[in-house]
Amino acid sequence: MIWMSILAGVTAGVLLGVFVTLEIPAVIARYVSIALLASFDTLIGGLKSYLKKEFDEWIFVSGFLANSLLAAFISYLGDRLGIELYLAVLLVFGMRIFQNLAELRHALILKLRRVKKNK
Amino acid sequence: MTKVSTSKNRKIEAILLGTFVFISMFLLVLLAKNISGIRPIRQNKDALISRIRELEQERAKYKKTIEELNKQIGELERKTASSDRRVKELKRQLDLLREEVGMTAIIGKGVEVTLKDAEVSGGLIEEEQAVVHDSDLRLLVNGLFLGGARAVSINGERITSVSSIRCVGPTILVNSKRISSPFVVKAIGDPESLIDGLYEEPTLNYYITQLFPEIGIGFSVKKKDDIRIPAYKGNLSFSKNLVRVAK
Known part of the structure; x- marks a missing residue:
């Protein structure tokens, strides 16, 4: 179920993105990409907690919005102040993505092992 | 803290995750x-550069045509001048005026001034300072005219009353032609008074005696007996508005 849902999300997202011609203004493209980084972290975190059966939709949705908005805002602030604050965002969310991926991997392997044992 | 998911909840959660993956x-x-x-902006840049090259080649071709046509005009004038005395007189005046405004090549005594960009060794002097600027050349040319120069050229470009010396980015345009260091400024006139003219102008004097040596910009003056300054190859007519004001 979960894999189907993600696959459907990826396919539909890519297809829609390819066919829709909506231009993101160059000024905010930077911030959108930073926000995307944060949102990917939340997605991987969400998947992980789903597999661990700890998923909470409120935590997930609020995290998705808050993280991406904060990430974009911090990099915007950095640009206004002349400090490369977006690097901090990149570093933090980059690290978190790897951490979450590692935990996801652990959860997946444990789950697969359990499935095997049950057979 | 941890919520225990029922199977119905799991379904909703999966769809929620999928939705956000989608977004x-x-x-x-x-x-x-x-x-x-x-990315096309960069490709555009290359296209623009090659377009500039193309147009410059085209311009060179047209300049050659202009030269040829001018030669023809000269010949025709000579022919008509030999037949009529009034035309002969007019032709004499015309030749004088042509020489005055820089439409003829001139050979004579004069000086050759060379300005060279400083070599940047990464020291205290910044690159921006170490190059010869358009203002330096303007000062120099004005100094030479102050010394009574009859004709001045920079890297083979004749300076006339409608010439411009201006910088565009890292290059200097003289008569809309790109030139670069070393800058050879030739002037025809009495060599002594030309050199005096250079030192007479206070700003130029300061540049030559103090600023250039300090920054490392190469400056040299040579007196020469056989300086050849080419004719102005561009268009000498003013814009229509200017003509109207002059009238």
Whole structure:
């Protein structure tokens, strides 16, 4: 179920993105990409907690919005102040993505092992 | 803290996750498309550069044509002048005026001033300072005219009353032609008074005696007996508005 849902999300997202011609203004493209980084972290975190059966939709949705908005805002602030604050965002969310991926991997392997044992 | 999920909840959670994956992927693809849309600017730049090259070649071709046509005009004038005395007189005046405004090549005594960009060794002097600026050349040319120069050229470009010396980015344009260091400024006139003219102008004097040596810009003056200054190859007519004001 979960894999189907993600696959459907990826396919539909890519297809829609390819066919829709909506231009993101160059000024905010930077911030959108930073926000995307944060949102990917939340997605991987969400998947992980789903597999661990700890998923909470409120935590997930609020995290998705808050993280991406904060990430974009911090990099915007950095640009206004002349400090490369977006690097901090990149570093933090980059690290978190790897951490979450590692935990996801652990959860997946444990789950697969359990499935095997049950057979 | 930890919520225990029922199977119905699990379904909703999976769909929620999928939805957000969808949103993120959508934005990602949009961004990727946008960024590949930005790239053509660079291609555009290359295209513009090659277009400039093309146009410069074309201009060189037309200049040659102009020279040839001018030669023909000269010949025709000579022919008519030999037949009529009034035309002969007019032709004499015309030749004088032509020489005055810089439409003829001149050979004579004069000086040759060379300005060279400083070699940047990464010291205290910044690169911006170490190059010869358009203002330096303007000062120099004005100094030479102050010393009574009859004709001045920079790297083979004749300076006339409608010439401009200005910089565009890292290059200097004289008569809209790009030139670069070393800058050879030739002037025809009495060599002594030409050199005096250079030192008479206070700013130029300061530049030559103090600023240039300090920054490392190469400056040299040579007196020469056989300086050849080419004719102005561009268009000498003013714009229509200017003509109207003059009338």
